[in-house]
Amino acid sequence: MNSRQAQEMLMLYRPGMDDAQDPQFAEALALIKDDPELAEWFVQHCATYVAIRGKLRQIAVPAGLKEQILSEQKAHRTNVWWRRPALLAAAAVVALLIGIASVWLQPPGQDSFSAYRRMMVRTALRTGYTMDLETNDLKQIRAYLAQRNAPADYVLPQPLEKAQGTGCVALTWHGKPVSMVCFRSGEPLGPGIKSELFLFAIDRSGVSGAPPGKAPQFTQVSKLMTAGWSQGEKVYLVAASGDESFVRKFQ
Template identity: 30%
Template sequence: MNNEEAKFILRAYRPGGQDAADPQFAEALDQARRDPELSRWLAEQTALDTAIGGKLQAIPVPADLKASILAGRKVVPIKPEPWWRRSIHPVAATAAVAMTFATIGFLALREPPEPKADFARFTKDITDYLGKGYGVLPRHAHLATTEAGYFGSQSYRMNYRSPSLDDIRHWLAANGGHSDFISPRGLRQPLNLGCAVMDWWGRRITLVSFQIGRNLPHDKVHLVVISSADLPDPPVRGQPNFGEREGWTAGSWNDGKLTYFLLAPGDRRVLGKYL
């Protein structure tokens, strides 16, 4: 407890000592005993309360005070309510209360509208998922999402690992992934690879992680593939679009059938050497 909290409590402390044994004041009184500044404040406050109480007690109370107050009171006759009002009002009040609670319950329990599964949402969800699960972003980075519920039951792990890109394609073909993806030319001879097939808002996506060095997790480049038909607004075919976040750069492009999202450490120049 600090002095301000103690003062807040001790302002209700009565100067006559009636509250000395009250447990509600015990901690604040202990604080006053330990702190000289608070002790002086309490002494001044007690002296002031004592002085004010003495002045109030010195004011004589007129003997006919009660009679004078009652004599000046305005008497307003109360008309009895008709029986039909007395019977309807409680029912109406009960109905109003019930309706209020029902409305509050409906607003509290209804699920928020499902976010639009467009390309902007896809890139945000993928970036947050990789950043949280694979160390792509620093731990202090703000993540727009806190759960991977939109990826079904998939956890932060690879389903299959191999140093061979052909092995990765065979596994994806056998497990419903996008095995026909075109690997960026700068990522065709990695040290190791991992892959996963996941669900994103009912749409199948493929994740392929390329290990390009020994400094993990930063020497990893992540490629995410989704069917262009599963996005209402896939990127325009042609040159990749780039964006940077927390020291990482993302590139996205569309080859007509598939849409790609590549996330790598460094700036656009570094990412460009993989494309």
């Protein structure tokens, strides 16, 4: 089960009513421990559910409703429900709450920055040392990416310009080209690992909800700390093995 499947399952979870040990939810709930974004969404989901449930409980049952229903059943008469002001008001409240919930609880768009960030981190963890091109020449990396129609006019933060490049990968995200440039930070690496610092660049049009400016937004995703920002017509993402203070060194 991946994060998106877990989110779809947890949308059915009713806090305070469903058993967290139920196999239907247990696997999805277990993923929350290792996925900060999923955990944040789940907290919002539970809070929204509790709030909506509380509002529904506050809706007063129209006076005489029970007697009216029983009376109509006996008389076999049909009464148009929307002509009853009390029921109409209650229905309006329910419709409003459902509308709010549909906005609050809907999964993030598949082309959202958070989804893009998760996928790039997975790519880094999976292909960090199986690059399309292996070289420490940053100019050669740009040339190769340009040949592959991947973004090559990216702007490297000054610390990354001085870092040792190790290669690159030309990727796609929902049909949009992405450049992945791999670096070494200078820290000791484990056996067989060639890179632990990665930069991703994509055109702004390729991802929604990206950070609006140059101020980086830091988020831990799986085993990597990330920093995302926008500059010019590009959206940038740096991912590295380390904490926020470590990643800040390369901004």
